[in-house]
Amino acid sequence: MPTILGQNQYGKAENRVVRITRDGATHHIKDLNVSVALSGDMEDVHHSGSNANVLPTDTTKNTVFAFAKEYGIESAEQFGIHLARHFVTSQEPIHRARIRVEEYAWDRIATSGTHQREHGAHSFVRKGQETRLTQVTYDGERWEVVSGLKDLTVLNSTDSEFHGFVKDRYTTLKETRDRVLATSIAARWRFNWTDDAQPMPDWETSYERTRQHLLQAFAETYSLSLQQTMYRMGAQIIEHREEMDEVRFSLPNSHHFQVDLEPFGLDNDGADGAVYFAADRPYGLIEATILRDGCEALIPADLTNL
Numbered sequence: 265m266p267t268i269l270g271q272n273q274y275g276k277a278e279n280r281v282v283r284i285t286r287d288g289a290t291h292h293i294k295d296l297n298v299s300v301a302l303s304g305d306m307e308d309v310h311h312s313g314s315n316a317n318v319l320p321t322d323t324t325k326n327t328v329f330a331f332a333k334e335y336g337i338e339s340a341e342q343f344g345i346h347l348a349r350h351f352v353t354s355q356e357p358i359h360r361a362r363i364r365v366e367e368y369a370w371d372r373i374a375t376s377g378t379h380q381r382e383h384g385a386h387s388f389v390r391k392g393q394e395t396r397l398t399q400v401t402y403d404g405e406r407w408e409v410v411s412g413l414k415d416l417t418v419l420n421s422t423d424s425e426f427h428g429f430v431k432d433r434y435t436t437l438k439e440t441r442d443r444v445l446a447t448s449i450a451a452r453w454r455f456n457w458t459d460d461a462q463p464m465p466d467w468e469t470s471y472e473r474t475r476q477h478l479l480q481a482f483a484e485t486y487s488l489s490l491q492q493t494m495y496r497m498g499a500q501i502i503e504h505r506e507e508m509d510e511v512r513f514s515l516p517n518s519h520h521f522q523v524d525l526e527p528f529g530l531d532n533d534g535a536d537g538a539v540y541f542a543a544d545r546p547y548g549l550i551e552a553t554i555l556r557d558g559c560e561a562l563i564p565a566d567l568t569n570l
C-alpha cells in the first residue's frame with residue numbers, strides 16, 4: 265500500500281532552564297520551560313533512516329542552555345524568537361521552528377529589616393498560591409486538628425552548601441560551597457487544641473503566621489543541608505506558635521545542576537551569573553517531624569495518608 269509522510273516535527277521538549285544573574289548581592293531569576301519543534305526536509309530520515317538532515321534533539325537542548333548563558337533571557341518572547349531564528353537560518357534543511365515557552369514567575373521572600381537586605385536579595389517564592397489543607401477529627405469528646413500546606417515552592421540562589429558527606433565507591437557527587445537550594449514545601453502541623461473547654465486558636469492568623477515562619481526560616485537559614493533548613497523551619501514554628509506541638513515535612517530537594525557549557529566555549533561560572541538545568545526527577549526527598557519537647561508524634565509519617 266503506498267504511503268506518504270504527513271506533517272512531522274521533532275525536537276527536545278521541556279528544557280527546564282534557570283538563569284540566575286547577580287547584581288551585587290541582589291540576584292535575579294528567570295525560570296523557563298522551553299520546547300523546541302523543528303520541521304523541514306525530513307523525508308529521508310523517515311523513509312530510509314538517513315540522518316543527514318537531522319540536527320540532533322540533543323543539540324537543540326544544548327542550544328537552549330548555551331543561548332541562555334550567552335545572550336541572557338530578556339523575555340520569553342525574545343528568547344523564543346532568538347532560538348527560532350537560529351534554527352531556521354543556520355540549518356538549511358530546517359524550514360520551520362516552533363519554540364514554546366512556559367515561564368514560572370517568582371516573588372522575593374519578604375523578611376524583616378536587615379534580614380530583607382541580607383536574604384530578600386536571593387530568596388524567592390514561586391508566584392501562585394500554595395494549597396492550604398486541614399484535617400479535623402472528632403470522636404464526640406476530643407478534637408484533633410492537623411493543618412498544613414503543599415506546593416509552596418521556594419528557592420535560595422546562594423547561602424547553601426553541601427559537603428563533608430559520606431563517600432563510598434558509588435559516590436560521585438562533588439562537594440559544593442555555593443549551590444541553589446530549592447524545594448516545594450509540603451508540611452502539616454498539629455494543634456494542641458483538643459477540647460471544647462480550651463480557647464480555640466484563631467485559625468486564619470495561625471495559618472498566615474506559620475506560612476511566614478516557613479518562608480522566613482527558609483530565607484534566613486544559611487544552609488549546610490536541606491535537613492538543617494527543614495529543622496529550622498519546624499523549630500521556628502514550634503518556638504513561635506504555642507498552639508502547635510508538632511510539624512511534619514516532606515521536602516523534595518529540587519536539584520538545579522549548573523550546566524557544563526565549556527564545550528561551547530562559555531564560562532558558566534562568570535560574574536554575570538549562571539545557567540542551571542532544573543531537574544524534575546529523581547529528587548532527594550527529605551522528611552522529618554519536629555516536636556515540642558515532651559509531646560507525642562501523631563502526624564502519620566506518610567503525608568499522603570493524612
Ligand SMILES: O=c1[nH]c(=O)c2[nH]c(=O)[nH]c2[nH]1
Binds near residue numbers: 426
Ligand atoms: O541537602 C542535601 N541533603 C542531602 O542529604 C543530600 N544528598 C545529596 O545528594 N544532596 C543533598 N543535599
